[in-house]
Amino acid sequence: MIGKEKPVLAVLCGDDQAGDLTGSPAMQGIESTALVRYTGAAGLADALRDADVLFVYDFLSRAVPDAWHAANRLRWLHIASAGVDPVMFPAMRDSDVVLTNSRGVFDDSIAEYVLGVVLSFAKDLHGSLDLQRERRWQHRETERIAGREVLIVGTGPIGRAIARMLRAAGMRVAGAGRRARTGDPDFGTVHASAALAEHLPAYDYVVAVAPLTEQTKGLFDAAAFAAMKPSARFVNVGRGELVVTGDLIEALRSGAIAGAALDVFDTEPLPADSPLWTMPRVLISPHMSGDFLGWRDTLIELFADNFHRWRTGTPLRNVVDKQLGYVPSE
Known part of the structure; x- marks a missing residue:
């Protein structure tokens, strides 16, 4: 367990993606146990201050490096894609922040x-x-x-x-x-x-x-x-x-x-x-080879499962080796 205080979760999403998240039963379950801050790229730095977790739902965004200076308490970052290159910059790689991805969905x-x-x-x-x-x-x-x-x-x-x-x-x-x-x-x-x-x-x-x-x-x-x-x-x-x-x-x-x-x-x-x-x-094709009907729900559900694991001290799924840049094969 991480303690009785509600953790702070920052969620990076595009303007057209907020409805995916706020309408998701999986995210609604998280909102009952955490303080959730939904934000676009412009507000990411403010959302990251004192945040424990960052969920990069907008996995094509390149906003994280510029806002990283505000991540004063971050312990875990999850990205809603298999590729982690948008968040793999030197300060992230050298930090103690755990990185997970959405391996297996696509x-x-x-x-x-x-x-x-x-x-x-x-x-x-x-x-x-x-x-x-x-x-x-x-x-x-x-x-x-x-x-x-x-x-x-x-x-x-x-x-x-x-x-x-x-x-x-x-x-x-x-x-x-x-x-x-x-x-x-x-x-x-x-x-x-x-x-x-x-x-x-x-x-x-x-x-x-x-x-x-x-x-x-x-x-x-x-x-x-x-x-x-x-x-x-x-x-x-x-x-x-x-x-x-x-x-x-x-x-x-x-x-x-x-x-x-x-x-x-x-x-x-x-x-x-x-x-x-x-x-x-x-x-x-416009970067859609993995996007099947229902893929957004599946991404959110994977994160919700990992968030429950994080809250209860259970090992996280899909932990990325930050030096390699991907999840090592078992």
Whole structure:
């Protein structure tokens, strides 16, 4: 127990998100046991003064570093996403504040998205839609996905869910992570990300789902795209900053790779003048690959469960290793 005094909880949310929280039975339960301060970015510093806990519900916000000076009593920060890069700055990393994330919420939904875009490429579904709009009856042959080789860069829970789903569809899957190994239950072989370029030529699909760290930022650059098969498709459901966007655009223009499905970008929303919007072999979605019906409620319920654990001294779920930048695998 943390004592009889009500703890102070600061909740960072956008103006259009407050209703998700105040209407949630899970948050209403917390409000009966804590002093809750809902705030946008502009009021975060004031909300953080004497706060014990910060719930970053607006997980795309970059407001936490600028308000951190006011966090004079903070003991725990929870972010409503699997990625923690928006709150992973030096002062946070070096502090005693415990960091948890929402690992596990989006795994299967993102895996379904990846299977969907793989099928869209293989079966030319976007081409069929274009022809339908033109009322053109044009017979084509399409590809099989069974037996195709896939490299999943990122071996955490989301990567594992993707591996299991693609393997079930008949694809041959391998992973890339910090440490090379064989005999992995989901990936079989895992290559070292540090040697990524030497393994890329073997794969028909490359899926980026690694967490954003100093080691993975810009991992997919001109050299990486040049190493891929000209027939390879690239899928990014991790973080936009994993990719050097200009290098990806040039790889698509030159035919170094055959296509890309992109759910995340280094600038979001994707600027209207980006060439990616109109490239013929590019599928774009607005950072929504994990967002299934009811996902907001699930995020709030996960936090509420962790808040109860924190109040009762039970070990928290999804504790992030702040030096690694993610929750270590068990």
